[in-house]
Amino acid sequence: MNHFLKLAQKRQSVRKYKSTPVEPEKITSCIEAARLAPSACNAQPWKFIVVDDPNIKNSLADKTADRILPLNHFTKQAPVHIVIVRESANISSQFGSAVKQKQFPFMDVAIAAEHICLQAADEGLGTCMMGWFNEGAVKKLLQIPKNKRIPLIITLGYPDTELKEEKQRKPFDQIISYNSYK
Amino acid sequence: MNHFLKLAQKRQSVRKYKSTPVEPEKITSCIEAARLAPSACNAQPWKFIVVDDPNIKNSLADKTADRILPLNHFTKQAPVHIVIVRESANISSQFGSAVKQKQFPFMDVAIAAEHICLQAADEGLGTCMMGWFNEGAVKKLLQIPKNKRIPLIITLGYPDTELKEEKQRKPFDQIISYNSYK
Numbered sequence: 001m002n003h004f005l006k007l008a009q010k011r012q013s014v015r016k017y018k019s020t021p022v023e024p025e026k027i028t029s030c031i032e033a034a035r036l037a038p039s040a041c042n043a044q045p046w047k048f049i050v051v052d053d054p055n056i057k058n059s060l061a062d063k064t065a066d067r068i069l070p071l072n073h074f075t076k077q078a079p080v081h082i083v084i085v086r087e088s089a090n091i092s093s094q095f096g097s098a099v100k101q102k103q104f105p106f107m108d109v110a111i112a113a114e115h116i117c118l119q120a121a122d123e124g125l126g127t128c129m130m131g132w133f134n135e136g137a138v139k140k141l142l143q144i145p146k147n148k149r150i151p152l153i154i155t156l157g158y159p160d161t162e163l164k165e166e167k168q169r170k171p172f173d174q175i176i177s178y179n180s181y182k
Numbered sequence: 183m184n185h186f187l188k189l190a191q192k193r194q195s196v197r198k199y200k201s202t203p204v205e206p207e208k209i210t211s212c213i214e215a216a217r218l219a220p221s222a223c224n225a226q227p228w229k230f231i232v233v234d235d236p237n238i239k240n241s242l243a244d245k246t247a248d249r250i251l252p253l254n255h256f257t258k259q260a261p262v263h264i265v266i267v268r269e270s271a272n273i274s275s276q277f278g279s280a281v282k283q284k285q286f287p288f289m290d291v292a293i294a295a296e297h298i299c300l301q302a303a304d305e306g307l308g309t310c311m312m313g314w315f316n317e318g319a320v321k322k323l324l325q326i327p328k329n330k331r332i333p334l335i336i337t338l339g340y341p342d343t344e345l346k347e348e349k350q351r352k353p354f355d356q357i358i359s360y361n362s363y364k
Binding site for chain 1 (some may be wrong): 184185187189191193195209210213214215216217218219220222224226228229230231232233234235238267275278282284285286288289290291292293295296297299300301303304311313314317324326327330333334339349350351352354357358359360361362363364
């Protein structure tokens with residue numbers, strides 16, 4: 001009981017990493033956690049590219065750090081990146097997305113990504129999910145077909161930072177109501 | 183170690199519930215887990231409506247069960263529904279969504295919803311995330327402003343079903359590659 005609440009508190013966006021390599025079996029566990037994630041109509045519209053070759057990883061890191069804005073300039077420190085490719089969903093999920101105007105595969109990928117981050121936190125690793133990067137350049141680097149989308153890239157490594165005691169979140173009573181919106 | 187992998191295995195979509203009421207403190211823990219979820223630019227674009235009044239919950243259940251398609255006809259059994267409203271995101275997240283053509287608030291809500299489902303599983307409760315329902319009718323019932331969106335509704339209650347031993351998922355080697363898409 002309450003293991004998960006502790007883990008949810010422990011998981012934080014890590015933007016400072018040690019150069020220590022990540023054990024391959026820990027990376028495997030993170031992908032296994034993602035594999036078990038739920039998805040709309042069980043479509044599992046995802047592929048995970050583990051980038052751990054130092055040269056390729058550094059090229060990738062250059063494509064996530066924005067050239068103009070002060071965004072994601074920490075990425076080169078992380079020894080591993082996980083690139084999540086959105087694959088085609090099954091017909092039921094596609095139909096649902098179109099009729100209900102909700103991009104279910106993007107939501108599915110977000111959940112799978114969070115499974116990676118939670119499993120990593122459980123193993124003492126740090127992660128940061130990024131949605132802002134040069135998607136075209138990343139596709140070219142990793143030979144990802146042009147028609148695919150890359151919703152998220154995750155940095156992975158041992159954190160070189162302390163755990164925050166409290167998260168910056170809205171107070172509980174501001175985000176909940178009972179039996180009506182008001 | 184490996185607590186999270188076990189929890190990810192334990193969480194499953196539950197479509198058969200006991201009528202046993204859910205303890206209020208367990209519902210609170212689920213919302214607390216969602217409160218701790220990460221979101222793009224820490225926008226926290228969400229509000230959680232806990233529907234536990236039996237009459238309102240049953241009316242809501244009618245609006246999630248599709249009248250024509252064989253979808254979500256189990257909802258009335260669940261003693262609690264949690265409706266997640268997408269609230270406005272901060273400027274950074276809105277800018278990112280527009281420039282990168284990714285609906286970050288929908289992805290944020292999906293992650294928060296999964297935190298609810300994982301915390302519920304950790305407490306012995308069952309959940310099912312639903313993205314297919316009559317959104318207009320739900321807004322009317324719960325007095326949710328017309329300009330809001332409802333990405334997901336979650337059913338919550340004690341499961342009246344066995345835990346599946348294995349999830350129907352693609353094999354590991356079909357969803358992973360190293361340093362390139364191929």
